[in-house]
Amino acid sequence: MSASGYVQHYSAKVSDIYFIRPIKMFKSRFKFAQTKVAVGALLLLSCLPFAATAASLEAQLSQYAATAKAANPGFAGFSAARGEALHTRNFASGKPDTPACTSCHGKDPRSAGQTLTGKRIEAVALSVSPSRYADPAKVEKWFKRNCNEVIGRECTAQEKGDWLTFVGSR
Numbered sequence: 460m461s462a463s464g465y466v467q468h469y470s471a472k473v474s475d476i477y478f479i480r481p482i483k484m485f486k487s488r489f490k491f492a493q494t495k496v497a498v499g500a501l502l503l504l505s506c507l508p509f510a511a512t513a514a515s516l517e518a519q520l521s522q523y524a525a526t527a528k529a530a531n532p533g534f535a536g537f538s539a540a541r542g543e544a545l546h547t548r549n550f551a552s553g554k555p556d557t558p559a560c561t562s563c564h565g566k567d568p569r570s571a572g573q574t575l576t577g578k579r580i581e582a583v584a585l586s587v588s589p590s591r592y593a594d595p596a597k598v599e600k601w602f603k604r605n606c607n608e609v610i611g612r613e614c615t616a617q618e619k620g621d622w623l624t625f626v627g628s629r
């Protein structure tokens with residue numbers, strides 16, 4: 460017979476109060492311990508998305524670094540400052556209505572942006588949108604589309620790494 464079966468069986472007999480009390484106390488202490496474990500597990504789980512994304516971003520950055528180094532042996536790492544300059548620069552080579560990344564993402568990466576049709580775009584700063592950059596295919600897809608629109612060509616691995624370093628640091 461299991462402990463809970465035992466308790467349930469005797470709980471039915473309300474008269475048996477002296478016997479039931481200690482069991483009930485044991486049960487509630489056990490429940491408290493269970494709650495503590497559950498809360499601990501939840502806390503741990505709630506940290507996971509951020510850890511997973513940060514790790515994913517790191518992995519993508521090292522991929523871009525390898526590509527950048529292959530293209531330019533003098534490559535000396537990514538720069539958040541260069542990424543910010545790319546983010547805010549006005550290009551004349553792309554589509555006239557989207558001259559910069561800021562056209563949609565706004566100047567401040569911690570603020571939400573919007574598409575030309577007014578659809579909200581969540582902030583690109585990793586600190587504000589920790590679920591971003593978890594999917595390398597999504598990141599690549601949007602780099603391709605947005606760089607073509609803004610610059611009129613695909614971004615280089617150096618530019619992608621700089622931009623991701625910029626938003627990863629904000």
Ligand code: HEC
Pocket residue numbers: 546557559560561562563564573574575580581590591592593594597598601602605606608609610622
């Ligand atoms: C025409 C509007 C527009 C412009 C201009 C634009 N973006 Fe975006 N960008 C979007 C939209 C829409 C998404 C997808 C929705 C989302 O991720 O919230 C996106 C997503 C991205 C993503 C993927 C984010 C993720 O969570 O994986 C990257 C990377 C990105 N943009 C980089 C850039 C860069 C770099 C520039 C400038 C060269 C730029 N964007 C310019 C609209 C734009």
